[in-house]
Amino acid sequence: MKVNPPINRLIGAMPKVGIRPAIDGRRQGVRESLERTTLNMAKSVARLIESSLRHSNGLPVECVIADRCIGGVAEAAMAAEKFRQEGVGVSLTVTPCWCYGSETMDMEPLTPKAIWGFNGTERPGAVYLAATSAGHTQKGLPAFTIYGRDVQDIGDTKIPADVREKLLRFIKAGLAVGTLRGKSYLSLGAVSMGIAGSIVNQDFFEDFLGMRVECVDMTELARRVEKKIYDEAEFARALAWVRKHCPEGKDYNSKPVTRRRKDWEWEFVVKCALIVRDLMVGNPRLAKLGFGEEALGHNAIASGFQGQRQWTDHFPNGDFLEAILSSSFDWNGIREPYIVATENDCLNGACMLLGHLLTDTAQIFADVRTYWSPAAVKRVTGQDLAGAAAPGLLHLINSGAAALDGCGRQLKNGQPAMKPFWEITPPEAAACLGATTWPPAMTEYFRGGGFSSAYGTRANMPATMFRLNLVKGLGPALQIAEGQFVDLSAEIYSVLEARTNPTWPTHWFVPNVTGKGPFRDVYSVMNAWGANHGTISCGHIGADLIALAAMLRIPVYMHNVADERVFRPSAWTPFGTADLEGGDFRACANFGPLYRKV
Numbered sequence: 001m002k003v004n005p006p007i008n009r010l011i012g013a014m015p016k017v018g019i020r021p022a023i024d025g026r027r028q029g030v031r032e033s034l035e036r037t038t039l040n041m042a043k044s045v046a047r048l049i050e051s052s053l054r055h056s057n058g059l060p061v062e063c064v065i066a067d068r069c070i071g072g073v074a075e076a077a078m079a080a081e082k083f084r085q086e087g088v089g090v091s092l093t094v095t096p097c098w099c100y101g102s103e104t105m106d107m108e109p110l111t112p113k114a115i116w117g118f119n120g121t122e123r124p125g126a127v128y129l130a131a132t133s134a135g136h137t138q139k140g141l142p143a144f145t146i147y148g149r150d151v152q153d154i155g156d157t158k159i160p161a162d163v164r165e166k167l168l169r170f171i172k173a174g175l176a177v178g179t180l181r182g183k184s185y186l187s188l189g190a191v192s193m194g195i196a197g198s199i200v201n202q203d204f205f206e207d208f209l210g211m212r213v214e215c216v217d218m219t220e221l222a223r224r225v226e227k228k229i230y231d232e233a234e235f236a237r238a239l240a241w242v243r244k245h246c247p248e249g250k251d252y253n254s255k256p257v258t259r260r261r262k263d264w265e266w267e268f269v270v271k272c273a274l275i276v277r278d279l280m281v282g283n284p285r286l287a288k289l290g291f292g293e294e295a296l297g298h299n300a301i302a303s304g305f306q307g308q309r310q311w312t313d314h315f316p317n318g319d320f321l322e323a324i325l326s327s328s329f330d331w332n333g334i335r336e337p338y339i340v341a342t343e344n345d346c347l348n349g350a351c352m353l354l355g356h357l358l359t360d361t362a363q364i365f366a367d368v369r370t371y372w373s374p375a376a377v378k379r380v381t382g383q384d385l386a387g388a389a390a391p392g393l394l395h396l397i398n399s400g401a402a403a404l405d406g407c408g409r410q411l412k413n414g415q416p417a418m419k420p421f422w423e424i425t426p427p428e429a430a431a432c433l434g435a436t437t438w439p440p441a442m443t444e445y446f447r448g449g450g451f452s453s454a455y456g457t458r459a460n461m462p463a464t465m466f467r468l469n470l471v472k473g474l475g476p477a478l479q480i481a482e483g484q485f486v487d488l489s490a491e492i493y494s495v496l497e498a499r500t501n502p503t504w505p506t507h508w509f510v511p512n513v514t515g516k517g518p519f520r521d522v523y524s525v526m527n528a529w530g531a532n533h534g535t536i537s538c539g540h541i542g543a544d545l546i547a548l549a550a551m552l553r554i555p556v557y558m559h560n561v562a563d564e565r566v567f568r569p570s571a572w573t574p575f576g577t578a579d580l581e582g583g584d585f586r587a588c589a590n591f592g593p594l595y596r597k598v
Contacts, residue, residue: 001426002333006058009281009336011299014055015089015178017063017171018111019046020079022095022104022128025071034097034123037155038069041094041118044157048164049171056360057336058422061175064088070104080108089178090171092116093132096154097123101132107141110181110210110594112174112551114144116163122154133570142569142591144170144547169567173548176357177594179301181210185346186280186298189218189306192343196470197531198306200346204476207593208552209350214298218311221275229294230274231285234331239270241331245430246320249437249454252503257449262440265316265449273321273330276305277338302353304344307400308446317441317450318342322401323505326352328362328421329404329429336421337362342400342533347468347476351535352401355466358544360420362403364536366396366507368465371526372496381495388460389486392522394509395496396465396536399445399452402505406536407435408459408485416459418538439503456493457485457507464541465509468554469530475593478549479558480542481525483511507536512560519560528558543567555588557581 008014021042024030046063053061064086066079070093083091091106096118106113113136117129126147136143148163159167185205192198205211224230248262257265278286282297305318312318324330325338339356341349342365352363373392374385385392408416409431410424419428435458438451466480486508488496497506511525518528542561549556550568566580568587575590576583 001329001429003422003424003426004333004335006054006422008057008059010183010301012182013087014057014059015175016087017049017061017175018079018083018086018088018091019063019065020091020093020106021066021069022093022099023069023071024097024099024123031069031071035069037096038094040155040157041096044159045092045094045116045167048159048167052168053172053175054360054420054422055175055179056357058420061171070099072100073103076104076106080106089181090174092167092171095125095128096120097125097128099128101128102135105132105135109141112170112177113141114146114170116146116167119148119151120154121151137571137574140591142550142571144567145570146170166567169544169547172358173544173551176354176548177210177551179357180353183301184212184214184299185349186300186303187213187215187344187346188221188276188279188303189311189344192306192308192345195343195345195532197345197347197533198304198343200304200344201470204470207595208476208554210595211301214300216279216298218306220279221272222315224275224294225268225271229286229291230271230278231283231289234285235271235274238274238331239267242266242270245433246436246438248451249439249503251440253440253443256440261449265451268316269320269450272318273324276303276321276340277325279303280338302339302341302349304341304346304349306344308343312446312448312450315448317399317446317448317452319399319441319450319452320438322365323404323453326362326365326401327404327432328424329432334421334424334426334429337403339363340401341365342398345533347470347531348533348535351466351468354545354548355535355537355541358541358548359537359539361418361538362405364396364403364406364507365398365401366534366536367398367532368394368526368529368534369397369500370395371523373523377492377496380499381492383489383492385492387486388484388510389488389508391510391513393486394511394522394526395500396507396509396534397500397504398533399501399504402453402507404432404436404453404455406457406505406507407432407455408457408461409435416461442501442503452503453505454503455505456497458487459485460487461485461538462540463509463536463538464545465511465534465536466545467529467531467534476554478545478554478556479528479530480545480556480561481511481519481558482540482542482560483509486510509536514560518558550584551594553588553591553593555585557585
């Protein structure tokens with residue numbers, strides 16, 4: 001299996017990082033003494049960013065440094081014009097010295113912005129940092145402020161670890177904001193089974209994410225299947241690959257369908273995977289087949305598939321297309337995952353998208369299905385939970401878009417992980433496929449048949465579960481639970497899984513508990529979860545999500561991230577320091593959605 005090269009499969013250039021070296025504008029001695037130091041500071045930051053980060057599609061992150069140091073409004077305007085021409089999507093001002101705050105600050109309202117003020121004593125950039133931070137707050141242009149804990153000597157080009165962490169967190173979140181802008185969420189179908197997250201709220205996508213919503217009825221899939229609006233050569237190759245790498249699992253139906261019917265269902269679901277991908281990002285091959293309109297796609301960075309019930313009562317389900325597209329590999333090799341939400345839960349789809357842009361990895365879509373207390377596990381299995389699972393656990397399981405990456409067969413530094421596609425080796429992709437079977441869909445759920453991926457996360461690895469919810473009168477709000485996947489003993493695993501649906505992917509998640517609030521214990525996390533679905537990312541990314549949410553003006557109402565890791569714009573501070581959660585809500589309400597229509 002080949003590893004595909006990075007490619008931007010969407011319309012629109014990737015956002016760049018603009019670096020603004022600010023300087024004391026006074027000539028005849030002051031400015032001249034600082035030019036080299038200021039430019040070197042900008043260059044060292046650019047080297048850090050370009051050597052540490054990639055876009056989620058694997059392309060390198062590019063930095064654009066202003067042509068000259070910014071000592072006043074004219075040079076600020078020059079930098080702004082250069083950034084506009086270069087496609088800068090996130091702005092970072094750096095300075096080792098005092099500068100004239102409101103004359104040099106970045107005034108672009110839609111660009112996430114930060115300032116690193118050098119902690120030195122000769123001409124302290126921290127003074128500029130404080131003054132300009134006040135200007136941003138006063139003008140309603142929130143900026144993140146970065147100030148190293150330890151004093152450095154003037155001219156020192158080393159970036160301390162604490163500064164480095166904040167710089168990269170800000171840049172990665174800012175690039176996510178720029179990547180979202182102008183893209184589409186593709187709603188395939190409408191509301192699934194009355195699920196609230198499946199009621200696609202276009203105002204949310206437009207006002208908070210800068211995206212648009214495209215709606216396609218599911219009959220379009222049937223039309224394209226019937227009229228063969230797909231690449232038949234690729235279909236033949238994909239079907240052969242699926243037959244080799246996607247073995248059927250156990251058929252749990254009391255009345256299994258014929259082999260002929262199952263073969264037809266496999267052909268149908270593979271065609272649907274091709275078609276949904278083409279609907280999202282287009283396919284130039286279709287133009288050569290005479291389908292010029294269909295070849296364009298919808299420039300969709302994420303999508304959702306309604307499926308149940310109208311589609312799945314008649315046609316094979318969407319589980320295969322959701323799982324294989326959401327994974328980091330298919331018949332074309334190892335590549336960037338697509339974001340496809342089960343049941344068209346656009347809010348979980350948005351979370352999958354945010355998680356992917358922050359981590360570069362595939363995401364898991366799951367039901368937050370069951371809280372298993374230690375006592376309940378003991379009662380039904382006769383076994384005691386041990387280790388990280390001792391406080392109890394959450395069973396996360398859903399038939400659809402759980403990326404096959406989630407089985408835990410990829411390794412990073414010798415530990416189970418989910419990795420960016422460019423780090424996944426062919427043996428690791430093969431191991432993920434080998435850990436997965438595809439049982440025929442249980443017809444009590446899916447009358448039209450189909451196949452669901454079945455695997456377990458048989459690994460211990462850090463993970464973060466998160467969810468966006470819409471609240472009448474408030475808008476979107478985010479909840480975050482850092483924790484870990486746990487691998488249970490076979491005696492416990494088999495009994496618990498048999499009590500639900502063994503044809504679906506399953507994950508055992510233990511949130512980190514704090515002894516208070518919604519993280520008082522594992523039960524409290526389940527009890528406070530705002531919806532039936534959650535997105536799960538590998539790793540502890542709560543602080544990254546909090547920074548990104550602040551950029552998008554989305555408050556976080558439940559998280560277990562330590563206060564010292566929380567990073568938000570300095571404008572949040574006047575809204576409350578004793579109660580950071582309440583202050584976040586007040587700040588987001590005050591500044592309003594980033595793309596609020598005037």
